[in-house]
Amino acid sequence: MNIFDMTIHELHTALKGKQISSVEATSAMLKRIEAVEPNVGSFITVTSEQALAAAEQADQLIAQGECDLLTGIPLAIKDIFLTKGVRTTCGSRILHNFIPPYSATSWEKLRDRGAVLLGKLNQDEFAMGSSNESSAYGITRNPWDTTCIPGGSSGGSAAAVAARQAIATLGTDTGGSIRQPASHCGCVGLKPTYGRVSRYGVIAYASSLDQVGPLTRDVADCAVMLGALAGHDPKDSTSVDTPVPDYSATLSQGVKGLRIGLPKEYFIDGLDPDVQKAMDAAIDTYRRLGAEFVDISLPHTDYAVATYYLIATAEASSNLARYDGVRFGHRAEADGLLEMYTKSRSEGFGSEVKRRIMLGTYALSSGYYDAYYLKAQKVRTMIMNDFIKAFASVDVILTPVAPTPAFKIGEKINDPLQMYLSDIFTIPVNLAGTCAMSLPAGFSASGLPIGLQLIGKPFDEESILRAGYAFEQATDWHTRKAAI
Amino acid sequence: MKYQPVIGLEVHVQLLTDTKIFCGCSTKFGAEPNSQTCPVCLGLPGALPVLNKKVVEFAIKAGLSTNCSITPRSIFARKNYFYPDLPKGYQISQFEDPICQHGWLDIAVDGEQLKRIGITRIHMEEDAGKLVHGELSGPGDGSGVDLNRACTPLLEVVSEPDLRSSDEAVAYLKQLHQIVTWLGICDGNMEEGSFRCDANVSVMPVGSEVLGTRAEIKNVNSFKFVKQAIEYEIGRQIDLIEDGGTVVQETRLFDPNSGKTRSMRSKEEAHDYRYFPDPDLVPLVISEKWIEKSRRELPELPEQRQHRFMKELELPAYDAEVLTSNRSLADYFEAGVAAGGNAKSVGNWIMGEITRALNETGTVIEECPVTPEQLAALLALIDDGTISGKIAKTVFDEMWRSGKTPHTIITEQGLVQVSDSGAIEGLIDEIMAASAGQVAEYRNGKDKMFGFFVGQVMKASKGKANPAVVNELLLSKLKG
Numbered sequence: 001m002n003i004f005d006m007t008i009h010e011l012h013t014a015l016k017g018k019q020i021s022s023v024e025a026t027s028a029m030l031k032r033i034e035a036v037e038p039n040v041g042s043f044i045t046v047t048s049e050q051a052l053a054a055a056e057q058a059d060q061l062i063a064q065g066e067c068d069l070l071t072g073i074p075l076a077i078k079d080i081f082l083t084k085g086v087r088t089t090c091g092s093r094i095l096h097n098f099i100p101p102y103s104a105t106s107w108e109k110l111r112d113r114g115a116v117l118l119g120k121l122n123q124d125e126f127a128m129g130s131s132n133e134s135s136a137y138g139i140t141r142n143p144w145d146t147t148c149i150p151g152g153s154s155g156g157s158a159a160a161v162a163a164r165q166a167i168a169t170l171g172t173d174t175g176g177s178i179r180q181p182a183s184h185c186g187c188v189g190l191k192p193t194y195g196r197v198s199r200y201g202v203i204a205y206a207s208s209l210d211q212v213g214p215l216t217r218d219v220a221d222c223a224v225m226l227g228a229l230a231g232h233d234p235k236d237s238t239s240v241d242t243p244v245p246d247y248s249a250t251l252s253q254g255v256k257g258l259r260i261g262l263p264k265e266y267f268i269d270g271l272d273p274d275v276q277k278a279m280d281a282a283i284d285t286y287r288r289l290g291a292e293f294v295d296i297s298l299p300h301t302d303y304a305v306a307t308y309y310l311i312a313t314a315e316a317s318s319n320l321a322r323y324d325g326v327r328f329g330h331r332a333e334a335d336g337l338l339e340m341y342t343k344s345r346s347e348g349f350g351s352e353v354k355r356r357i358m359l360g361t362y363a364l365s366s367g368y369y370d371a372y373y374l375k376a377q378k379v380r381t382m383i384m385n386d387f388i389k390a391f392a393s394v395d396v397i398l399t400p401v402a403p404t405p406a407f408k409i410g411e412k413i414n415d416p417l418q419m420y421l422s423d424i425f426t427i428p429v430n431l432a433g434t435c436a437m438s439l440p441a442g443f444s445a446s447g448l449p450i451g452l453q454l455i456g457k458p459f460d461e462e463s464i465l466r467a468g469y470a471f472e473q474a475t476d477w478h479t480r481k482a483a484i
Numbered sequence: 485m486k487y488q489p490v491i492g493l494e495v496h497v498q499l500l501t502d503t504k505i506f507c508g509c510s511t512k513f514g515a516e517p518n519s520q521t522c523p524v525c526l527g528l529p530g531a532l533p534v535l536n537k538k539v540v541e542f543a544i545k546a547g548l549s550t551n552c553s554i555t556p557r558s559i560f561a562r563k564n565y566f567y568p569d570l571p572k573g574y575q576i577s578q579f580e581d582p583i584c585q586h587g588w589l590d591i592a593v594d595g596e597q598l599k600r601i602g603i604t605r606i607h608m609e610e611d612a613g614k615l616v617h618g619e620l621s622g623p624g625d626g627s628g629v630d631l632n633r634a635c636t637p638l639l640e641v642v643s644e645p646d647l648r649s650s651d652e653a654v655a656y657l658k659q660l661h662q663i664v665t666w667l668g669i670c671d672g673n674m675e676e677g678s679f680r681c682d683a684n685v686s687v688m689p690v691g692s693e694v695l696g697t698r699a700e701i702k703n704v705n706s707f708k709f710v711k712q713a714i715e716y717e718i719g720r721q722i723d724l725i726e727d728g729g730t731v732v733q734e735t736r737l738f739d740p741n742s743g744k745t746r747s748m749r750s751k752e753e754a755h756d757y758r759y760f761p762d763p764d765l766v767p768l769v770i771s772e773k774w775i776e777k778s779r780r781e782l783p784e785l786p787e788q789r790q791h792r793f794m795k796e797l798e799l800p801a802y803d804a805e806v807l808t809s810n811r812s813l814a815d816y817f818e819a820g821v822a823a824g825g826n827a828k829s830v831g832n833w834i835m836g837e838i839t840r841a842l843n844e845t846g847t848v849i850e851e852c853p854v855t856p857e858q859l860a861a862l863l864a865l866i867d868d869g870t871i872s873g874k875i876a877k878t879v880f881d882e883m884w885r886s887g888k889t890p891h892t893i894i895t896e897q898g899l900v901q902v903s904d905s906g907a908i909e910g911l912i913d914e915i916m917a918a919s920a921g922q923v924a925e926y927r928n929g930k931d932k933m934f935g936f937f938v939g940q941v942m943k944a945s946k947g948k949a950n951p952a953v954v955n956e957l958l959l960s961k962l963k964g
Contacts, residue, residue: 082530090529102523104530201530208763236532237765315763318562321573322527326629341566364564364758373760 003028004164005481008073008221011167015062015072022062022072026055026116029074033118033165036484041140042160044079045087046119054116061114069224071114076166078157079120080127081107081212082201086117090203091125091135091153094323094330094348104201105233106170106212113228118166121156125350126320127177127205129153130422133413134352141409142184143482144448148406151181157215158185162449162482168216168225172202174209175308176401176426179438182215183401183451186440186480188222188468189215191426193458194433195240196226198233204319206312207238209430218478219439219468223247226461242459250462251469256290258467261394265301266425272404278442278450279400285474286398291467294394298386303379304428305420310363310376311431317360323348355416380431387432387455396467397455399425401438405448425453434458439468440477449477486690487725489718490698491653491683492645495660496638497670498611498678499542505610505637506533506576513676517616517630525635527571532764535560539637540583540768542669543608544778546639547584549663549785550603554775558583560608560765564758568629569613577640579759582607583768589663590787591655601656602644611636639669645684645695650714654707657681662786666811674705681710685717686731696721697731701745704738713738717745789814797827806835812849819856825863833859837880854883862890870894871901875947903950905957908941911949912961915940926962937962 003011003025014020030048037043051074058072077083080090082100089095103111111117124134132140132155140155142148143163150159154171158181161169171178173191182189190213197212204210214225227248232241267279283293325331325344332343349357363372390397402422412419429436434456441452452471456464472478504511507524523531547554561579587603613631641660647653661679665672672679686698699721704713716738721731735754736745784792786808793804793814808814813834820830838859842849862879865871871879871894882893894900902908915937916923926933941954 082528088529095529098529100528100530102528199530200532203529204764206763235534237534238532238763314760318564318574318758318760321564321566322529322571324566324568324573326568327526327571328528337568361758364760366756366758369758369760 002164004032006167007217008069008167008224011073012067012069012071016067018062022055022058022074022116023052025072026051026074026118029118029166036143036163036165039141039146039484040143040159040163040165041138042121042156042163042165043076043119044089044091044122044135044137044156047086047117050086051116051118054111058114058116068113070110070228072116073114073167074116074118075110075168075170076118076121076157076160077107077170078123078154078172080123080172080203081120081170082203083107083117083120086120088120088203089137090127091123091137092323092348092350092353093136094345095328096136096330098329100201102201105198105235106202106229108201109228109231110170121154121160121169123156124153124177125353126203126316127153127172127174127210128316128352128356130176130180130419131407131409131412132156132159132181133409134350136350139409142406142448143484144186145406145446146484147408148448149184149409149411151184151402151406153177153181154189154215155181158182158187158189161185161187161215161217163484164481168214168221170212171215172205172210172212173426173430174205174211174312175430176423178213178215179401179426179436179451179453180423182438183453184406184449186449186451186477186482187215187217188219188437188439188478189213190222190226190437190461190465191429191435192226192230192461193435194430195238196435196459196461197229198231198236198239200233200235204315206315207319208315209308209312211430219437219465219472220248220251222437222468223251223465226465240459245462247462247465250466253466254289255286255467255470258291258396258463259294259394260286260291260467261294261296261390261397263296263298263301263390263397263399265298266399270403271400272444274405274442274444275400275403275450279398279452282398282441282452282471285471286467289470289474296390296394296397298383298390298428300379300382300386301428304383304431305424307376307379307383307431308423308427309359309420310372311380313356313360314363314373314376315360317357317364320349320353320357352416383428384432387428387434391457395457396463399453399455401425401451401453405444405446405450429455435461435464437464437468439471440480441471441475442477443480449480485726487687487718487722488690488692489648489714490645490686490688490695491647491649491714493643493647493653493657494682494684495641495657496680497546497641497664499539499637499639499669500671501536501538501542501637503536503538504635505536505539505608506635509635511636515632517628517632520632521634525571526631527573527634533576533762535765535768536637539608540770541778542637542667543583543606543639544770544775545667545669545782546641546664547587547606548775548779548782549667550584550587550589550606550641550660552584552587552603552606554770555581555583555585556770556772557581558768558770560762560768561759562762565755567612568627569615569631569634571613571631571634575610575612576762576765577609578607580761583770589656589659591652591659593649593651593655599652601646601652604642604644606639606641609638609640610634611638645686650711650718653683653714654711657707657710662810666786667783668811674707677705680705683710683714683717685714685721687718687721687725697733699731699733699745700735701738702735702748705740709738709740712743713745716743720745783811786811786814793827797821799827799831803828803831803835807831810849816849816852816856820860823857823860825856825860826867829863829866830856830859833863837877841884853887854880858883858889865890865894869901869903869950871899872947872951875899875901899948901950902945902948903953905953908945908949908953908957909961911941911944912937912954912957915944916961923962934958934962
């Protein structure tokens with residue numbers, strides 16, 4: 001077996017049994033990155049030297065008998081996570097020269113458990129996009145079909161897992177940015193409940209929606225990663241202080257008697273037939289495994305995209321004000337303060353980011369606030385209530401992740417509205433603040449992966465992980481490998 | 485036409501917390517630029533604010549001391565604007581649902597009847613940094629940004645437009661200043677900007693109920709400037725209206741050198757701050773229990789203490805007011821009384837000798853070298869006749885200088901008052917013998933000569949003779 005094909009569990013067993021050293025594993029990954037990167041473009045920065053140094057340290061720990069599940073495991077993380085001493089761009093030209101003086105809590109937690117950082121992954125600029133085409137550092141290609149997009153905004157994180165350039169990766173999800181690329185690239189992607197994982201040191205796009213999560217080869221790895229990431233962080237007031245369960249312990253409890261909701265608003269006429277087919281097959285699988293299905297309604301689903309594009313852009317317009325050229329990042333040559341601001345930001349930000357800053361600024365403006373931002377907040381509450389009501393009668397909700405498999409590069413880049421609609425099934429989960437996971441559930445006629453979304457109750461990641469694990473045990477979609 | 489000024493004040497109170505409002509950096513004044521900063525107060529990407537609980541406690545104290553109700557669930561908002569001293573491009577403040585609302589202060593101007601001034605709201609917010617111009621080393625004449633002050637906690641206290649004159653405005657401001665310093669939540673230093681004020685001023689014809697257009701005056705950083713700025717602005721607006729013009733809504737800057745205000749930006753140029761709830765901070769929930777705990781921990785406020793001094797210690801109103809002008813002074817006074825001093829005498833000495841000495845040496849009452857206990861001991865020595873009031877002043881100066889106790893000083897310098905009639909009689913006899921002419925004059929009816937003899941005796945006793953005994957003995961001896 002190739003090292004780069006391994007899961008966290010498999011590599012951990014090999015490291016612990018001293019069949020492989022972390023340095024060997026890390027070198028193998030770096031070689032793999034070098035080999036496939038020209039065809040994929042998952043990375044913005046590869047940190048070879050630091051990776052090998054960290055691997056050596058991990059090997060010393062392992063030699064001393066200290067081999068945690070993540071010790072010596074080579075990972076890569078989205079370039080939205082601050083990494084002390086390693087350039088962090090967030091996919092934007094405005095941060096082309098930004099070397100952070102501190103690290104994100106989520107990355108620190110993985111590093112403290114011995115994980116090795118291979119590099120920083122490509123993404124849509126400031127996590128704004130669904131195709132990874134808005135990155136200032138080149139596009140990322142889908143490893144299953146390099147003429148297609150990998151999804152976004154954590155496109156690099158999904159592509160790197162699918163192209164076996166990292167054992168697992170970290171992404172962030174504001175409106176589907178982990179789940180949609182995971183679905184398009186055939187890997188497992190989890191968006192935890194808002195507040196489950198610290199946002200400290202993660203470059204903010206829309207603060208009330210952003211959440212950190214893992215992308216992995218299988219559900220068992222996802223449980224390990226979530227266990228490492230979850231927990232209260234005193235540096236993030238919105239992180240919640242509730243106990244972190246042992247997510248791996250309950251994985252194999254099965255789905256017998258599990259009540260799965262099927263929201264009628266998600267199984268619409270326009271759904272791609274291949275996606276519909278995959279969903280039907282998944283429902284059959286779950287039935288065979290003993291789960292019960294309940295037809296439910298999430299009546300305000302139609303308003304989710306509009307609501308999201310008011311709240312997310314409003315928050316973004318404020319969050320991105322700090323990129324002003326004064327203290328860090330790109331500063332344009334200019335005469336005077338106003339020109340420094342306008343030129344730095346005009347040169348530094350790409351067009352999608354500018355579009356969203358303008359949308360958000362407008363939504364918050366005096367005289368428009370009530371009609372846009374405030375109304376959107378009210379609708380958000382209604383969407384939350386939809387889920388609360390639904391979860392009174394079901395344990396998890398099953399939906400497609402995206403209405404179609406991965407689309408062609410360039411296909412929607414000039415049609416923002418079509419692009420925005422690719423997140424129609426993932427956005428409501430962020431607005432409701434709850435958790436959801438994407439897992440491989442089949443392929444389209446043209447061989448592109450199709451993902452299944454399991455939505456859980458707030459802070460009940462255990463149920464969706466358990467349901468996902470059961471599905472994985474009954475299918476082999478997750479074992480398929482992109483031929484790259 | 486007669487005009488009625490209408491004034492409302494917005495006061496920024498810098499809080500005396502050790503650390504900043506949303507991070508753990510020190511709030512100390514005067515450190516090396518940007519040395520007291522971290523990712524949070526630098527506004528680095530990914531950094532998040534965490535509320536300092538002490539700031540909330542101080543805000544609750546300020547609210548309770550100004551008769552405000554404390555909002556059970558208050559929220560933080562972002563005030564968005566670009567400026568180089570504002571690292572995040574927004575200031576975290578409170579907009580809807582501030583922590584304190586609907587309070588008041590009763591003020592008095594020139595002994596007139598008390599007047600109630602409404603307090604609309606008190607909210608918490610972070611301060612901005614500071615721009616440094618023309619002091620940078622290296623090429624060019626650029627400006628620098630010092631973010632040590634960024635994220636320093638402030639309270640903004642907003643009054644209702646209830647003030648009707650510059651004197652009322654100053655009285656209100658002084659009272660607010662006294663309360664926040666008394667509570668120990670602000671050092672009250674107006675020069676360093678720890679307590680700063682913006683004034684909203686408008687005028688309307690007397691009897692009108694429609695408020696005139698207001699101008700907001702910034703940068704009035706002393707009680708004197710507040711009075712000057714408001715008076716200038718009232719005059720300016722009246723002149724403008726009388727000349728057929730109209731007042732425009734604008735922000736004006738006070739220039740302390742000229743005593744005038746000048747336009748800074750018009751309403752059209754005003755920012756649209758795009759306030760919205762800060763998603764990085766959860767709503768601040770304050771329980772009834774927390775409020776009650778704060779209420780119990782509140783010190784006795786100046787007004788209450790003043791009344792107690794009048795009632796229990798029978799001080800005149802004036803003395804009680806002066807002695808409660810700041811908390812340390814009132815504490816000093818009470819310690820003196822507790823050590824056995826007579827309230828009226830302790831008060832007189834504090835308002836007299838001690839205040840004089842403090843002023844002469846530029847000392848604050850907290851660092852007064854004479855302790856309240858020593859002062860009480862000194863007063864006891866006057867009361868029991870050990871020393872005269874006059875000698876006591878000499879002793880006090882020595883206490884101030886050397887830190888010695890009054891007993892030590894009078895023993896070392898032999899300053900104990902002489903009341904022994906035998907010793908005094910001896911002195912009188914000697915003086916009368918040496919001044920036969922003056923004795924004769926006195927006996928021939930020149931009563932004024934009595935003072936001469938008193939002076940001679942006091943001089944001979946080096947001031948130590950008990951004046952009452954001297955008077956009595958002289959009278960009988962001179963009669964012959």
